[in-house]
Amino acid sequence: MAVKFLAKDNLVPWLAELAETHRTIVPKREGEAVVFRPFAKEEAPELSARPTESPKSAIFPQCDTLMSFRYTKDEEDPGKVLLDLREMKDESPAVVVGCRSCDAAGFNTFDRVYMTDKITDQNYRARRENTLFVTIICEKPATTCFCNWVGGSPTDTSGADVRMTPLEDGWVLESITEKGEPLLSSTLLKDGDDRAGDAEKIRQQAKERMPEAPDLSEAPGKVLALFENNDFWEAESAKCISCGACTYLCPTCYCFNITDESSGMEGVRLRTWDNCMSHQFTMEASGHNPRPTKAHRLKNRVGHKFSYYPNIHDGNISCVGCGRCIKSCPVSVDIRSIVLHAIAAPAETEK
Ligand code: SF4
Ligand code: SF4
Structure with a gap:
């Protein structure tokens, strides 16, 4: 597992580097809402506030074109109509940076339905397999948060490829999956081993801030x-x-x-x-x-x-x-x- 440190001033340059090879999606403030949008150098991402919407449209767009169709007449037999069907899968590499642990874990719910042994939704799979998640831990849970009731935590990694932990002067980034490691190869990131202890303290405090969860087994x-x-x-x-x-x-x-x-x-x-x-x-x-x-x-x-x-x-x-x-x-x-x-x-x- 790689542990790196990203200084605050290097956040936008690092995202710009990612955007050269990946469709890069970040939380942005729009009025009172924080929504997921493509990264643009001139607009800083909003990593402190909890996003108003989930990032589910990164893999499951609100409106997705599954295929195109076209009818043509058979030139040799004009009494016949031919149908041309074209799949429209999006396999471009993408990365979502700055979503919360719970949101990334939400795709595990989708996977059990859209990518089973028996049936796979090809459009879903194409984006799912080509999208990486850089999650940010939740330092202070809102009164409405209850991830720990349902098996999660503010620092959960079950949907993450890389996890970010905020420190005063930047973020500690750890790779969680092998697929996440290349995201940490930038020279803008410094070795983070000496900051790992500080990050662990922040994560421990975040977990301790969650009120006790009731037993939902029944x-x-x-x-x-x-x-x-x-x-x-x-x-x-x-x-x-x-x-x-x-x-x-x-x-x-x-x-x-x-x-x-x-x-x-x-x-x-x-x-x-x-x-x-x-x-x-x-x-x-x-x-x-x-x-x-x-x-x-x-x-x-x-x-x-x-x-x-x-x-x-x-x-x-x-x-x-x-x-x-x-x-x-x-x-x-x-x-x-x-x-x-x-x-x-x-x-x-x-x-
Ligand atoms: S439960 Fe609340 S948010 Fe959901 S449909 Fe009813 S009023 Fe709307
Ligand atoms: S709390 Fe549960 S049901 Fe409500 S929006 Fe979040 S995941 Fe969906």
């Missing part, structure tokens, strides 16, 4: 046991306004919609993020909607993350505890409270 069973209890879900969803902010900002929400957009004889197939908190998400062509109320939809969102997903993926909860769905919910629906209420619900309410 959550998958208890949430599932409340499946038929509409009163429970009505109460928990009463103030929800179905805006969808919680799903769009979530680093582990991976639902999508597919549309074809064509003009004349050609067009493209697009994949766009979808939102299970919306009334239309499960609306069928017949007009029937199996999730007609907010209660049904919130039950699905919480149930999927804390019960259905872990039940088929070796107990892994599909939430990394980033807290965005709490912080950005206009009416403060709190997924932590819902799960704790489910765990505390007496057995007789599990109908």
Whole structure:
């Protein structure tokens, strides 16, 4: 493992070097929000504030062109129409610098769905295998953070190729994976062994700042046991306004919609993020909607993350505890409270 030190003044030059060979994505301030955007020399990245959105669009764009199609007439047999399909995979090397540990770990949730032994989503795989993550530890957790409830920590490396720990005059950078090592070969980085002890102290303090986590081992069973209890879900969803902010900002929400957009004889197939908190998400062509109320939809969102997903993926909860769905919910629906209420619900309410 390589340990390097990046002085504050060298951050932008180092990112500029990375940008020569990689699509380089960094957090940037836009008004009150911190969002992930391509690096540009003239705009310093925002590495101190917690990003408003997750970096999921780096691998799973909000709108992705999966393929193009074109119909032509067969010149030899004009009674026939030929279809030309072209895959549109993005295999360009990319690096996301400055996302939090929980956000990088969010892609582990995607991998279990999009890259299984049986089925692989080629567009997802192309970006996933060519994108590196340089995470930055969370020194001070927000009141909405709960990564340690779901197996993470402010210094977790489970989704990182390189981990950054901030010091007063710069950052200590450690390679976590072999793929991450070349990112540390720049002459702008100095040997960091003599700063490794300071960085370890900062990480220890960050972990100690996290409040103690409750035991969620019963959550998958208890949430599932409340499946038929509409009163429970009505109460928990009463103030929800179905805006969808919680799903769009979530680093582990991976639902999508597919549309074809064509003009004349050609067009493209697009994949766009979808939102299970919306009334239309499960609306069928017949007009029937199996999730007609907010209660049904919130039950699905919480149930999927804390019960259905872990039940088929070796107990892994599909939430990394980033807290965005709490912080950005206009009416403060709190997924932590819902799960704790489910765990505390007496057995007789599990109908
Ligand atoms: S459910 Fe909420 S806390 Fe969990 S990963 Fe998604 S946005 Fe973050
Ligand atoms: S962000 Fe809050 S109000 Fe909006 S859909 Fe999610 S739970 Fe409902």
